[in-house]
Amino acid sequence: MIEARELYIAPAAASRVERRALIVGVIGLILVAVGAIFRPAQFLQSYLFAYQFALGLALGSMAILMLQYLTSGDWGVVIRRTLEAAMRTLPWLAIGFLPIIAGVRELYVWARPAEAAAEGLEFREGYLNVPFFIARAIIYFAVWLAIAWRLDRWSREQDRGAALGWLKRLRRLSGPGLVIYGVTVTFAAFDWLMSLNPEWFSTIFGFLIIAGQALSATSLMILVAALLSRREPMAGVFQPRHFHDFGKVMLTFVILWAYMSFSQLLIIWAGDLPQEIPFYLPRMQSSWRWIGVALIALHFGLPFALLLSRNLKRRARSLAALAGLVLVMRVIDLFWLVAPEFRRQGLSVDWFDPVTVIGVCGVWLALFIRELKSRPMLPLRDPHLIDALSAGEQYSVNRRE
Amino acid sequence: MVLTIAIPLRSYYGLEDLVTLRHLDNCGKLMLVTGLIVDYGYMCEIFLSWYSKDEFEWFMTRNRIFGPYWMVFWSVMLCNVVATQFLWSRRIRRSPVALFLLSLVINTGMWVERYMIVVTSLTRDFMPSAWGQYAGTIWDYAVFIGTLGFFVMMMFLFVRLLPAISISEVRTLLPQAEVKEEAEEVVS
Amino acid sequence: MSRRPRYYGLMAEFDNPTAIVAATRRAYAEGYRQMDTYTPFPVEGLAEELRFHHTRVPLIVLIGGLIGCFGGFFLQLWLAGPYWPLNIGGRPLNSWPAFIPVTFELTVLCAAIAALIGMLALNGLPKPYHPVFNVPRFALASQDRFFLCIEASDPRFDRARTRDFLESLSPREVSDVES
Known part of the structure; x- marks a missing residue:
């Protein structure tokens, strides 16, 4: 077991990617931070959707982590560590929420009551006000961090192998956990x-x-799995049938x-x-419609049509390319949810938008890889690991209870 | 609905070894998940009609909860929100009788929910001049019972004439169906 | 059909799925191509051993689906626009969001019908007569026996040699299939 633990650590290439992502991300964030001094409003708009994208990756991973405990398929066992690594970036994302709190009056018109009244806006002041907004954000993060901490802690205990039954506990947490996730993310x-x-x-x-969060996380997992499968030690772990399952999960969320x-x-x-x-x-009715058309075609049409193909789902490379496209479209979808509220005249992209996305995603990627490196990349003491790694295409009906 | 049909069928035809408790357990979980999604929908709808501060939305919600059809709303809550929570219990999911009773309650709940959506929406239009009250007449009930009858007739015909359980799929589950690895060795 | 073969082929009977997979593999290695297997349930890996080719049913389904999709959409567009312009609450005549559900339903309906018809057209069902049923024990193919039939139309088929080959696979029985 000791040797096995050392065998399944992340490849050296991961550290290179981590370093580069960190450099690019920090440069991007410095650029927009300097820009923010001159144009805080523009910075906050760009930051809001870039941040929502990164948060979606982490929260979506947490949701899929709980989902795979509940459904217990082979696909879940082989990406469990990747999901956990993405989930463990949540504390950093909680810190990343601070700029939004600082800029709440800049971002949200309801936080400027005088202006909202002048415009004749009718909204529920009892709910949309700054103190309650901050209080709710604290509750959301507290709940997410608590669930994430539990999921991570018990999984680590399982790795130590001190006692059995961790899987059962994890499953028991995952049911209510998903309900709480659904409600908190909605609010x-x-x-x-x-x-x-x-x-x-x-x-x-x-x-x-x-x-959207689930789709982002699934696409990220596919991308990471495809990259890992090209190098030792994970080269022999991922099989076409795993990618087949990932593809099906992705198709579900696309639909x-x-x-x-x-x-x-x-x-x-x-x-x-x-x-x-x-x-x-x-x-x-403005030029924003072209983004909408792009979303229909590339966020739904193309991935849907391609994911119907069994061959494509079983080929790591083509599936990963598609996952990359979907991740880009996820950013554009969030951009389309946020930006038109501020730029109602028509489609416009500021240099802040791409640079903030690159900055946030670069730093997030570095944090994610750092977490990924910190543990073996397979749950080595999971009772289902052998099934998950076996070469056959057996039906899994008989195996579980 | 599947359970409402499957459980009596299972006991009448003695299919306990094919439709096992594990399958019923899984159906129960599925029912719980879909039930929770429905509950989530109710939550969003009620919360957002308050949040919106929209006079009409908020009136519709209050009318449903406290208006003339309050009993319909609360039956929905009882059947679809409260009753589904019993499915968290493994013991209930593994008891065919309890599961059957729950499935009846939830079916009733889903029917009453349709009633709520259609009737409360149509009796309170944007124009008060179009307001009214609705109660089922004999013809409404006749149509309702008739559709149930047709459904049951079709289903019984299906069960009678076609295999209720896919034979070839069940055979795949037999231990003999496993192709052993010796097949490789025989050749080489 | 130029010449009707006197025999449809030779059929070997096996009593477990492992044996039939191995036998099929041997027969393929031996050079036989015109053969088929008959089993009570789908046996894993058997289709691969037979080099079972993909059918054109998916293509037919796709075409059916596309006909339903475009037909459904343009039917509504044409009805609501040029043919009988109807003002519904001031909405544009091309109310495409409202057309999507019907378009979707028709896509599914046409694809399903195409799947059914395409399947029946390509697999030749319903087929009142098939030579394999001339073997009395073949009824067991829907119980617990597994049959491999090498057909006489195969160029390598030779009544004596093929029989010897099938006997060498240690089946329960080898029988002639008359056509």
């Missing part, structure tokens, strides 16, 4: 994204963000995202009510 999505337009509301919005997005559009478009339609007016 966080209302607070941080939906309230950019305080009059607008959509009951589907929370679920839309959940589907879920598209279904939620379309339902929201159809209901609001058909209702055409004055409180609801302002969300879609700039997004459908």
Whole structure:
């Protein structure tokens, strides 16, 4: 076992990627930090969606981690450590929320009551006000960190092998954990994204963000698995059938995202009510519509059509390329949720937007790889590991209980 | 719904060895998950109608909860929110009788939910002049019972004429169906 | 059909899935191509041993789906626009978001119908007569026996040699299949 622990550490190339990501990320963040002195509003808009993307990777990974404990498939065992590493970036992301708290009055019109009253905005002041906003954010992070800490702690205990039964505990936590995740992420999505337009509301919005987070995390896992599978020690671990399963999971979330997005559009478009339609007016009647068309084509159409193919799902390289595309589209989707609220005239991209994304993602990637390196990349004492690594294509019906 | 049909069928035809407690357990989990998604939907809808500060939205919610059809709303809550929580218990998921009763309750809940959506929405339009009250007439109930009858007839015909359990898929589960690795050795 | 073979082929009976996979592999290595296996349930790996080719059913389904998709969408577009312009609450005649559900349903419906018809067209069902049923023991193929049939149309087929080969695989029984 001791040797095995040392065998499954991350390859040396990971450290190189980590260093480069950190350098690029820090340079990006320094650039936008300097820019923020002159144009704080622009910085905050760009930071909001870049941050939401990184947060989605971590939270989505936590959700899929709980999901794989509950469903116990082979695909979950082989990426469990990667999911955990992404989840362990949550404390850093909690710190990353501070700029949004600092700029809450700049970002959200409801936080400037005089201006909101002058514009005649009608919203629930009892809910949308700065102290309560901050209090809720603290609750969300406290809940997420508590779940993440438990999941990580018990998994580590399992690795030590001091006692059995950790898997059972992890499963028992995952059920209620997913419920709590769903509720908190929904309210966080209302607070941080939906309230950019305080009059607008959509009951589907929370679920839309959940589907997006799960999709981001799945795509990241596919990308990481494909890269790891090209090097020792993980070269022999990932098999076509694992990628086949990853592809199916990804297809599920692509469809879920598209279904939620379309339902929201159809209901609001058909209702055409004055409180609801302002969300879609700039997004459908100005040049922002081209981003919408791109989302339909590249966030749904192309991935959906390609993921139907069994061969593509089983080829690590093509699946990873598709996952990369979906990750880019996730950023663009969040950009499309945030930016039109501030730039209602039409599509415009500021240099802050890409640079902030690169900065945030670079630093996040470095933190993620650092966490990934800190543990063996397989749960070596998991009772299902042998099944997960076996070469056959057996049906897994008989094996579990 | 599947459970409402599957559990009596299982005991009537003696399929206990094919549809095992493990399958029922899994169906129960699925029911719990879908139930929780439904509960999530209720939560979002009620919260956002308050959050929106939109007069019409908020009126509709209050009308559902406290209005003339309050009993419909609270039956939905009882059947779809409270009853589904019993499925967290493994003992209940593994008891066919309890599962059957729960599935009946949840089916009723889903029907009442449709009633709530259609009736409370249509009886309170944006224009008060269009307001009214609705109660089912004999023809409504006749249509309801008739559709149930047709469904049950079709299903019984299906069970009677076609295999209720896929034979070839069940055979795959037999231990003899496993192809042993010796096949490789025989050749080499 | 130029010449109807006197025999449809030779059939060997095995009593477990492992044996039939091994036998099929041997037969393929021996050079036989015109053969088929009959089993009570899908046996893992058997299709690969037979070099079972992919059928064109997925293509037919795709075409059916596309017909449903475009047909459904343009049906609505044409009905609501040029053919019978109808003002519904001031919405544009091209109400594409409202057309999507019907488009989706028709896509699924046409794809499913195409799958059914394509499957029946390509596999030749319903087929009232097939020579393999001339072997009395073949009824066991839907119970617990596994059959490998090498057909006479195979260029390497030779009644005596093929029989010897099948006997060498230690089956329970080798029988002639008359056509």
